[in-house]
Amino acid sequence: xxxxxxxxxxxxxxxxxxxxxxxxxxxxxxxxxxxxxxxxxxxxxxxxxxxxxxxxxxxxxxx
Amino acid sequence: xxxxxxxxxxxxxxxxxxxxxxxxxxxxxxxxxxxxxxxxxxxxxxxxxxxxxxxxxxxxxxxxxxxxxxxxxxxxxxxxxxxxxxxxxxxxxxxxxxxxxxxxxxxxxxxxxxxxxxxxxxxxxxxxxxxxxxxxxxxxxxxxxxxxxxxxxxxxxxxxxxxxxxxxxxxxxxxxxxxxxxxxxxxxxxxxxxxxxxxxxxxxxxxxxxxxxxxxxxxxxxxxxxxxxxxxxxxxxxxxxxxxxxxxxxxxxxxxxxxxxxxxxxxxxxxxxxxxxxxxxxxxxxxxxxxxxxxxxxxxxxxxxxxxxxxxxxxxxxxxxxxxxxxxxxxxxxxxxxxxxxxxxxxxxxxxxxxxxxxxxxxxxxxxxxxxxxxxxxxxxxxxxxxxxxxxxxxxxxxxxxxxxxxxxxxxxxxxxxxxxxxxxxxxxxxxxxxxxxxxxxxxxxxxxxxxxxxxxxxxxxxxxxx
Numbered sequence: 001x002x003x004x005x006x007x008x009x010x011x012x013x014x015x016x017x018x019x020x021x022x023x024x025x026x027x028x029x030x031x032x033x034x035x036x037x038x039x040x041x042x043x044x045x046x047x048x049x050x051x052x053x054x055x056x057x058x059x060x061x062x063x
Numbered sequence: 064x065x066x067x068x069x070x071x072x073x074x075x076x077x078x079x080x081x082x083x084x085x086x087x088x089x090x091x092x093x094x095x096x097x098x099x100x101x102x103x104x105x106x107x108x109x110x111x112x113x114x115x116x117x118x119x120x121x122x123x124x125x126x127x128x129x130x131x132x133x134x135x136x137x138x139x140x141x142x143x144x145x146x147x148x149x150x151x152x153x154x155x156x157x158x159x160x161x162x163x164x165x166x167x168x169x170x171x172x173x174x175x176x177x178x179x180x181x182x183x184x185x186x187x188x189x190x191x192x193x194x195x196x197x198x199x200x201x202x203x204x205x206x207x208x209x210x211x212x213x214x215x216x217x218x219x220x221x222x223x224x225x226x227x228x229x230x231x232x233x234x235x236x237x238x239x240x241x242x243x244x245x246x247x248x249x250x251x252x253x254x255x256x257x258x259x260x261x262x263x264x265x266x267x268x269x270x271x272x273x274x275x276x277x278x279x280x281x282x283x284x285x286x287x288x289x290x291x292x293x294x295x296x297x298x299x300x301x302x303x304x305x306x307x308x309x310x311x312x313x314x315x316x317x318x319x320x321x322x323x324x325x326x327x328x329x330x331x332x333x334x335x336x337x338x339x340x341x342x343x344x345x346x347x348x349x350x351x352x353x354x355x356x357x358x359x360x361x362x363x364x365x366x367x368x369x370x371x372x373x374x375x376x377x378x379x380x381x382x383x384x385x386x387x388x389x390x391x392x393x394x395x396x397x398x399x400x401x402x403x404x405x406x407x408x409x410x411x412x413x414x415x416x417x418x419x420x421x422x423x424x425x426x427x428x429x430x431x432x433x434x435x436x437x438x439x440x441x442x443x444x445x446x447x448x449x450x451x452x453x454x455x456x457x458x459x460x461x462x463x464x465x466x467x468x469x470x471x472x473x474x475x476x477x478x479x480x481x482x483x484x485x486x487x488x489x490x491x492x493x494x495x496x497x498x499x500x501x502x503x504x505x506x507x508x509x510x511x512x513x514x515x516x517x518x519x520x521x522x523x524x525x526x527x528x529x530x
Contacts (some may be wrong), residue, residue: 001117007157014394015394016390024462028407028465029410032372032375032376035372035376036372036414036415036418036419039369039418039419039422040418040422043418043421043422048419049417049423049424051423052420052424052427053104053262054424055308055424055428056260056261056482056508057307059506059507
């Protein structure tokens with residue numbers, strides 16, 4: 001499950017996000033979280049961020 | 064009177080003329096300085112220009128040539144770059160109020176490699192604040208204005224690079240691309256650019272925005288200059304451990320090889336998301352490529368919008384993290400648009416960001432196996448719409464921000480997630496028609512193929528200089 005949006009923007013200590021922007025941010029991030037959830041269901045346990053490099057480097061030279 | 068006109072010459076032609084002593088580096092640099100002043104007046108293109116230093120460097124290049132010590136392919140050629148690269152002893156502006164704490168100890172690797180090839184660096188050029196914006200708006204430096212019509216955007220974030228090249232001030236310039244920042248300004252300003260395969264070009268000494276996506280690359284009018292520049296700056300760099308160790312081909316040596324029979328994929332469904340006029344211009348461009356010998360085949364990107372969301376999940380937290388210290392302590396020093404966009408990344412969970420990072424290899428493998436099954440290149444618009452005006456996209460940090468930006472980078476941002484190389488070429492222009500452009504997106508490390516296609520295209524649609 002995606003994490004619930006935090007009640008306070010704790011990672012922005014010292015910078016207060018205005019309420020009108022906070023609502024937009026939460027809406028946008030919630031939509032992104034749905035994508036993350038859907039994609040995570042397709043990933044094998046061993047999927048790793050370094051897979052990207054392996055796929056790129058596996059490319060044969062083409063002309 | 065010089066035997067060559069620097070404002071219309073390519074970097075390759077200018078270097079040859081300097082070597083042949085048809086023009087001195089000092090003369091070429093004086094012309095570039097005058098051109099940059101014109102580009103600044105019209106487009107707000109220049110951030111920093113030290114005339115005395117530029118001319119001293121040019122005279123040193125002429126002296127080296129006189130002694131027979133000039134061997135680099137860009138010897139004495141004046142270039143200027145997006146003001147985000149480290150230069151020894153200097154502090155780059157990053158297009159922002161917030162800057163590095165101390166002068167750089169070394170040149171950024173791409174600059175050092177161009178310098179080793181003999182090129183001069185004579186000015187720092189406009190960029191969107193922290194290179195975080197695709198339109199050329201900058202609420203700190205002032206907005207960049209399009210060289211073909213100052214009411215319209217330049218594209219961003221490498222705005223000054225594209226403007227200066229378009230106006231003939233310099234033949235080529237470096238920029239960077241995290242979500243379209245080389246391709247959009249090239250398209251908007253009627254020039255060409257190449258975002259290489261992710262890891263192809265070192266980012267050492269370049270201002271980081273989102274390291275999982277950032278690419279440094281060249282902008283030029285003539286695709287042969289793009290090939291030369293990419294060949295010079297690409298390749299493994301111990302200062303950027305992530306750079307590929309794969310050998311760098313001689314892109315320029317092979318650029319005239321024929322493209323006859325080469326398949327170019329077109330996803331008609333995806334292209335239909337563009338404005339009708341953009342679709343028509345892409346169609347004309349494809350016909351030009353067919354005239355050059357290429358053939359088109361239908362292809363399909365399975366999940367373009369999902370890839371775009373994954374890109375944001377990866378990018379936004381990286382940008383937020385890089386700026387965490389400053390957003391907490393100096394939030395008022397940001398322009399409204401960048402400040403608002405920076406906030407998003409703090410609300411994305413670590414797990415969701417990691418999902419996007421872990422999925423990347425799988426998503427790319429699928430795209431290569433399916434979309435690129437029958438072709439090595441796919442054509443896409445660069446902008447989805449005709450060039451907007453500066454006023455239309457002057458959304459600051461307001462409620463339209465994310466939707467407006469998403470539309471501008473609709474066709475470019477997912478390419479960064481996929482890590483694929485992409486060459487932007489300008490569409491042919493009718494009289495009075497504003498510039499725009501399209502992308503040729505290739506398989507990993509297919510830069511040479513893209514450049515060959517670009518060269519074939521420019522034989523049908525030659526490069527222009529903005530009047």
